[in-house]
Amino acid sequence: MSPALDLSEITKSFPGVKALRGVSLRLDPGSIHALLGENGAGKSTLIKIITGAQSPEGGEICVSGKPVCFANPLQAIEAGIGVVHQERNLIPRFSVGENILLDRIASASLRPINYSAVHDEATHWLRLLELDIDPRRLVSELNVATAQMIEIARALSQQSRILLMDEPTASLTLSETQALFRMLRRLRDQGVAILFVSHKLEEILELCDAVTVLRDGGNACLSRPLAGMSRSDIVSLMIGRAEPIPDLGRNQRTDLPVTLSLASVATLGGHRDIDLDLRSGEIVGLYGLVGAGRSELARAIIGLDRITHGEIRIDGAPVSIGSPREALHRFGIGYVSEDRKQEGVILSHGVLANVGSTVWSRLRGWFGFLRDATVIRLVAPVLSALEVKASSLDQLVENLSGGNQQKVSLAKWLAAGTRVLIVDEPTVGIDVKTKAYFHQLLHKLAREGRAVLVISSDMPELITLSDRIAVMDHYRLVGKFENSGDYGEMSHAIMAYIHAAPPTASLKSQNSAANAAAT
């Protein structure tokens, strides 16, 4: 029997990065196959290639033994690959039936829609999934879990024999997850091949038959049967590393003054019981999976989200920070956004106008008078120290390289003389050499007396930089510990905290449902 989906030696590179360097995967009909990997291991690129959103540069994709080549997602669907994405992809104001059969309704442009036929067929697919839902109901009336089931029904109605589920349980409660698993097992028994992408190891051990683990764009294991494997076997596969972690030295002093401190902070966005101390002269690394609430915490600190409980203290005194303006000018807190192009810099403005933006209001004279020379006197030394490579101070930032853009984004906080620096994903999209430079720079900035909080999904980076590590999951801090600098030990510790996080199911799902509704 030929595999339902067979990927061999898939390669794909992006400017400066080799995202996939020969990845293989073999998915059999009637099985549930787990796809695992850390952030940046190449998982999302592989998913995009399977679903036709991107084309591979090398390697072969076979569906039921026949080689295929997808130019767009529609061709992948026609080849029988159904996808249920992490976010819901339904039209809320259409009925369940309309959503399930949307592609066929949309393709018959002028013919009137035969609603009784649509609803009859939709009922057929809903029955198959043992769902008792009236196809005339509006999707907006359903909860998140049911909406996800509707998407599975839609995938099946497209004659999919391969079902790709991307983080399907991210927004489900425990009982909803169990219902989903029952349905997936039933589909498996009917011969559907399911590729299950998840971060949650317990779920994978419970549900899946085989596993493929990606690491640094390659296979850490290829479609290995899960029977007999333990949690720690999988974790080792995910994080085993070849490159050594550079040793920048760690600061384990506990007598340093605490600059910024969060005391049982809760936010409108959903954080609960956040306790965190940031000492002058140290780097605290905040790790978490995407969506764990790390950037959201940073935003709450600088006044972009409301603190509903607990307090923020600066130098021991409780403060209330109402806006980034106050955070910067009254308390010396700077936030380097992870979204460099949208929030970190102003692409259409020059280097000087970007770096100066944090100091204008401090440097202005009578009636707001402010000369370029005044700004340059303050900004030029910082730019030289960071070795920003620009043809002139007026060169537009959009014409700089990614690394230089990030230097500009950081330089404005150094020019402003901030005491607390929150750096979100400091080296995302930056080449290896510049990355090492940034690590040394951040290290140096902390040793000069700043309190630095680094948010990163890049575990090696975090272990390179941090003096202490805090782990966040579902808007809570689930672990805090000293960094020993030993990659194996630390990465296991981090993963243990994330996967051992207590299932705060009901509350969590309400939050994520609220988030989904808001977006």
Place this chain on the structure above:
Amino acid sequence: MLEGLPPAQGSDATETQYENAGRLGGKLGRFLLSSEFGLLLLVVLAFAGFWLSTRGFSSPFNQFGLSRSAAVNILISLSMMSVIVSGGLDLSIGAIGVCASILAGWLMEACRWPAPASVAVGLALGGLLGFANGQIIVRTGMHSFVVTLATMSVFFGGMIILTTAKPFDSLPDDFSLPAQQHLFGAVSPLLVYSVLIACMMAYLYRLTAIGRDMLAVGANARAALLSGISASRAVTLCHAMAGILAAVAGVMLSMRNGAAIPSMAGNLGQDWLLPAFLGPVLGGASLSGGRVSVLGAVLGAVLISVINNGLLLLHVGAFWLQFFLGMLLLGAVMIDKARMRVFASGDRR
């Protein structure tokens, strides 16, 4: 502060390199390549063309009229430009301008107020109405298009209700005096006022913190906010400034007419909209915000005035004039779009 950073370099060298870039030779070269210079050529060309081809264009009488209408067009362009900076637009500037001049007219005629005080109160009303626009936009988060479309009708309608569309046409002589005086026999002092105001605007964007805030917020509001700039304050100020400038334009127009007339800018003040957008866009302002040129907007407004004046002397119909200016706006917007694409491709390289 950062000495001894990893591969440290001589910092002096870099500093001089950064500063040299702004020196005079480079500045002149850049000006010759800029859209302002191209626009200046166009103005000279149009001026020379009409001067030679059209009888009456060169007469001191016509030149005086041209300078007066250029003065008003410059202010209308600057008014819209001060909102375009923030990435928005203001459809209500015509209505604001008329409201302000009507209030000044009412104070002079009905209340016997002296002209300077009446004008000051009129300008204050313009600033207030613009401020209201800005506050509504900032507080509701709605696009300035919808907000100012609504306030345009509210302001103009409210004014018509209060005045019953009656003009104020017996204004004191000292009020209209600046519009009657001649400098060098052919130039209106109003043009001098407009140029002075333009210089103040250039000063604002180049040499003040708030001007830089406005540009930063217009180019990327989120990045500006995270850099500790108050975006809502900057946007509100942009709109308030547009209101004041529109009020100055309205008052100048009634000085010229010797009367404050509710219909002097067309129904709802819409006659101002075409020159208001055309001036800044011709001058190289980006409609998405963050990039403006005061000199460009002034030159754009002068070009509009010259074309307007010249074509009317050639006795082409007013419809042709509208048609021509409309085409000019479309062309200018397309050039702006093309320029953005060139920038974008430069980014990808």
